[in-house]
Amino acid sequence: xxxxxxxxxxxxxTDAVLLDVDKRIVATAKSLTTRFDLAxxxxxxxxxxxxxxxxRVGMVxxxxxxxxxxxxxxxxxxxxxxxxxxxxxxxKTSGLVELLGGEAIVALPGGHDAGGFPIQALDEEASRxxxxxxxxxxxxxxxxxxxxxxxxxxxxxxxxxxxxxxDRPVTCGHELASTLxxxxxxxxxxxNARMISHIAVLIDSVKRTLNARQIDAPLMMVKGDGxxxxxxxxxxxxxxxxxxxxxxxxxxxxALSGLQNAIVADMGGTTTDIAVVRNGRPELGFDGAxxxxxxxxxxxxxxxxxxxxxxxxxxxxxxxxxxIGPRRVVPLSLLAHDxxxxxxILARRQNEPPHIGQLRFALRLQCDQEVLARLPEDEQSAxxxxxxxxxxxxxxxxEDRHLSRALARLERKGLAIYSGFTPxxxxxxxxxxxxxxxxxxxxxxxxxxxxxxxxxxxxxWVLGDAQAPARQVVDKVIDTxxxxxxxxxxxxxxxxxxxxxxxxxxxxxAMALTGPSNSxxxxxxxxxxxxxxxxxxxxxxxxxxxxxxxxxxxLGVQLVMPRFAEVANAVGAVLGEVSQRVHITxxxxxxxxxxxxxxxxxxxxxxxxxxIAHAQDLAGTxxxxxxxxxxxxxxxxxxxxEDNNVNNDIDGNMFFEARVTATASGPPVTKIH
Numbered sequence: 001x002x003x004x005x006x007x008x009x010x011x012x013x014t015d016a017v018l019l020d021v022d023k024r025i026v027a028t029a030k031s032l033t034t035r036f037d038l039a040x041x042x043x044x045x046x047x048x049x050x051x052x053x054x055x056r057v058g059m060v061x062x063x064x065x066x067x068x069x070x071x072x073x074x075x076x077x078x079x080x081x082x083x084x085x086x087x088x089x090x091x092k093t094s095g096l097v098e099l100l101g102g103e104a105i106v107a108l109p110g111g112h113d114a115g116g117f118p119i120q121a122l123d124e125e126a127s128r129x130x131x132x133x134x135x136x137x138x139x140x141x142x143x144x145x146x147x148x149x150x151x152x153x154x155x156x157x158x159x160x161x162x163x164x165x166x167d168r169p170v171t172c173g174h175e176l177a178s179t180l181x182x183x184x185x186x187x188x189x190x191x192n193a194r195m196i197s198h199i200a201v202l203i204d205s206v207k208r209t210l211n212a213r214q215i216d217a218p219l220m221m222v223k224g225d226g227x228x229x230x231x232x233x234x235x236x237x238x239x240x241x242x243x244x245x246x247x248x249x250x251x252x253x254x255a256l257s258g259l260q261n262a263i264v265a266d267m268g269g270t271t272t273d274i275a276v277v278r279n280g281r282p283e284l285g286f287d288g289a290x291x292x293x294x295x296x297x298x299x300x301x302x303x304x305x306x307x308x309x310x311x312x313x314x315x316x317x318x319x320x321x322x323x324i325g326p327r328r329v330v331p332l333s334l335l336a337h338d339x340x341x342x343x344x345i346l347a348r349r350q351n352e353p354p355h356i357g358q359l360r361f362a363l364r365l366q367c368d369q370e371v372l373a374r375l376p377e378d379e380q381s382a383x384x385x386x387x388x389x390x391x392x393x394x395x396x397x398x399e400d401r402h403l404s405r406a407l408a409r410l411e412r413k414g415l416a417i418y419s420g421f422t423p424x425x426x427x428x429x430x431x432x433x434x435x436x437x438x439x440x441x442x443x444x445x446x447x448x449x450x451x452x453x454x455x456x457x458x459x460x461w462v463l464g465d466a467q468a469p470a471r472q473v474v475d476k477v478i479d480t481x482x483x484x485x486x487x488x489x490x491x492x493x494x495x496x497x498x499x500x501x502x503x504x505x506x507x508x509x510a511m512a513l514t515g516p517s518n519s520x521x522x523x524x525x526x527x528x529x530x531x532x533x534x535x536x537x538x539x540x541x542x543x544x545x546x547x548x549x550x551x552x553x554x555l556g557v558q559l560v561m562p563r564f565a566e567v568a569n570a571v572g573a574v575l576g577e578v579s580q581r582v583h584i585t586x587x588x589x590x591x592x593x594x595x596x597x598x599x600x601x602x603x604x605x606x607x608x609x610x611x612i613a614h615a616q617d618l619a620g621t622x623x624x625x626x627x628x629x630x631x632x633x634x635x636x637x638x639x640x641x642e643d644n645n646v647n648n649d650i651d652g653n654m655f656f657e658a659r660v661t662a663t664a665s666g667p668p669v670t671k672i673h
Contacts, residue, residue, distance in 0.1 A: 002058035002673045005049075005215070007042060008569035009033055009064045009202060010245060011328055012269030012311055013542055016045035017570040018053060023255070026053065028567045030542070032334075035366045035417075038205035046213060056673040057215050062206055062231075063222040063573040065245030067195050067238060068305055069270040069328065071296075076194030076414070077370055080104055080134035082127070082162075083186060084154045085111015085119055085146030094183035096190055104138075106130040110154045111146025115589050116602035119146070122154055127161055135166035139370035142193035144173035144186035149585075150597045169196050174599075176239060177297035178583035188296040192239035197370055199238040203231045218669045220631055222248045222572070224300030225284055227579035228668050230631035243300040245569050246273035250282045250301055252572030253538045256562035261534065263485065263557075265548065266568065267541040269311040269424075270328040272481060274304040274488045276535075283492075299581065304488045308480055310424040310543035314448070314473050316456040322476050329420035333428045335361060336440030339390055346443035349394075350464075354450040360393035362386060362407045365417040372415070382406035386416060393418070421448040423477045424543065429470035432546045442466045474547070481551050489531065531557040540568035578632035579665040582623040584615040587657040594655075608655060612641070619662035632666035639663075 003026065006017040014033045018026045029048035034041040046054065070076055081096055086107055091097070096105050108130070110122040131141070141162050145154040152174040159170045173189040206219065221234040224243030234241055249266035260280040266273045275282045285302035307326020311334075317323035336342040342361065349358045364386045375383060382403055385391055396404040410416035421444050427433040428441035445466035452458040452469070461468045531537075536558035539548035544565060552559035564571060585597045586608075594611035596603045598618055605611040620637045627635045644657040 004574040006570040006573035014041040015567040015570040061220040061573040063248035077139040116151035140169040140193040142189040148174040195238040248572035252568035331422040331424040332444035333436035333441040336437035357394040361390040361419040426470035426473035540565040580626035582619040615660040623662040623664035627664035635666040
């Protein structure tokens with residue numbers, strides 16, 4: 001019998017699931033994710049599965065939230081962005097300066113117009129100088145040219161120069177997005193380039209783990225739209241995996257619950273992801289998914305991905321008071337579980353005057369060789385100190401300010417991570433969780449409460465009470481989840497975008513959680529807020545059991561938490577098929593000229609029908625080739641077309657533009673045992 005192995009690597013846990021040929025679960029496993037060496041956590045999960053069955057695995061599929069987390073948290077490897085034909089307003093609109101800093105962006109002459117014709121020639125001397133200047137400092141290059149989707153000539157030329165001058169990976173905007181919108185296309189290319197080294201480390205870790213256990217099977221990865229690609233394709237376009245974990249969790253939640261219509265909420269260590277499922281399939285967002293504060297041009301499952309998880313930092317946020325996330329920290333309960341000596345330090349500090357760094361310990365997070373190779377001497381020294389174990393930041397602030405500053409820079413670069421008080425700690429204080437150190441959580445709650453009261457004037461808790469502040473944190477998590485569910489519902493109704501939904505959702509959340517019975521109106525309330533009784537809430541993810549029963553009760557929605565909900569991502573990782581979409585635009589720039597914007601440049605036709613046929617031929621061929629290259633055993637191609645026509649009294653039905661889409665799909669290659 002052939003088996004299927006699903007692996008999900010999240011910010012906190014790495015899950016593994018073994019399924020039979022009928023996609024029934026045979027065994028599951030869960031271990032802590034070891035970010036410094038991912039292979040350790042992956043191997044620990046695989047070693048908990050039946051060893052005699054692993055040698056009969058015919059396909060391995062991987063999902064991950066690491067790419068999603070990196071976008072939400074603003075982490076990533078250093079890159080250089082080459083922009084041809086962009087003006088300053090476009091660069092400002094793109095958000096690249098906020099994402100990368102201005103020194104990483106190089107504006108060059110060049111680009112094309114809307115018709116696909118060059119505006120200005122590329123400056124070869126300036127381009128080569130920029131590439132040579134940045135190559136020693138970056139892990140990858142991102143390239144985007146004005147109207148590159150209409151003619152990629154300048155993007156391809158810049159890529160050729162990068163390849164000739166250095167060995168860094170290159171991402172071109174036209175290969176990731178087919179629609180107009182230069183600023184967002186540049187952002188998408190930049191995010192893709194930042195993730196290449198992260199995905200490469202993950203894939204290498206999985207390969208080494210599989211090889212060590214003699215598992216010889218095709219290795220696939222889940223994309224953000226729930227389909228599969230082989231790992232070679234994932235390395236070329238890692239931005240496509242940005243919502244890999246959420247997409248896999250939606251597929252897994254549907255399979256485990258057996259429901260065709262539901263709201264799926266997946267709560268992990270770093271993010272909470274919410275999606276609406278109808279007729280057994282999640283809705284896809286073709287205008288790009290909102291991930292944290294960014295919206296890259298990625299066709300993906302339409303989700304709300306917010307920085308709220310079991311490991312999110314609980315902090316003070318000015319006039320808003322208590323806030324949770326989006327930064328992920330190591331829970332104190334987990335820190336002490338792995339380093340028992342921390343308990344005594346926290347026990348002592350609960351009786352000391354409050355200081356901002358009392359709960360801060362720094363640990364190594366991940367080993368990014370590209371970044372490590374360029375560390376200045378003080379950061380390199382701090383990195384070596386972290387190799388011996390957690391560094392007490394409070395002590396470093398008092399005794400070695402140079403060390404504490406270097407640790408802060410390592411944290412901003414994504415190499416180190418701090419500890420802090422989290423919802424996971426609050427759950428341990430209240431007895432909702434018990435898998436890590438409850439003592440560390442209790443001491444941490446007391447220290448955190450003193451900090452909030454004496455440093456920020458927040459809270460009225462009794463000195464030494466750990467229960468009350470922990471309950472307030474849990475209540476805040478539940479309120480936040482409810483608000484995000486309402487936001488998702490408002491947005492799904494098509495009446496509000498994310499920004500508008502956010503403004504009103506907090507008020508509706510308060511109304512929903514209070515309910516008419518507490519408002520004085522009782523059954524005579526004029527207005528009631530409730531979710532559809534025919535659409536239950538399916539909650540999955542490791543922390544979900546701690547929070548979602550109260551969420552469902554507060555919102556009056558039916559809750560379904562299926563068996564194996566804690567490993568839904570790993571289950572969903574093996575349920576998809578390979579699918580590749582190719583879009584080609586046909587326009588009528590002047591009457592009687594029908595222009596096909598092909599990958600090799602624009603081509604004109606005198607009539608519409610042959611132009612559409614040519615676009616279908618090109619798109620279908622490329623989609624089928626991409627699907628086979630991505631790991632499909634065979635393909636079927638389907639076409640769709642979106643027309644932009646205008647009717648008027650003078651010209652009648654006037655054609656402006658059409659978007660031809662070819663979708664090639666097929667089952668992944670599987671090794672039969």
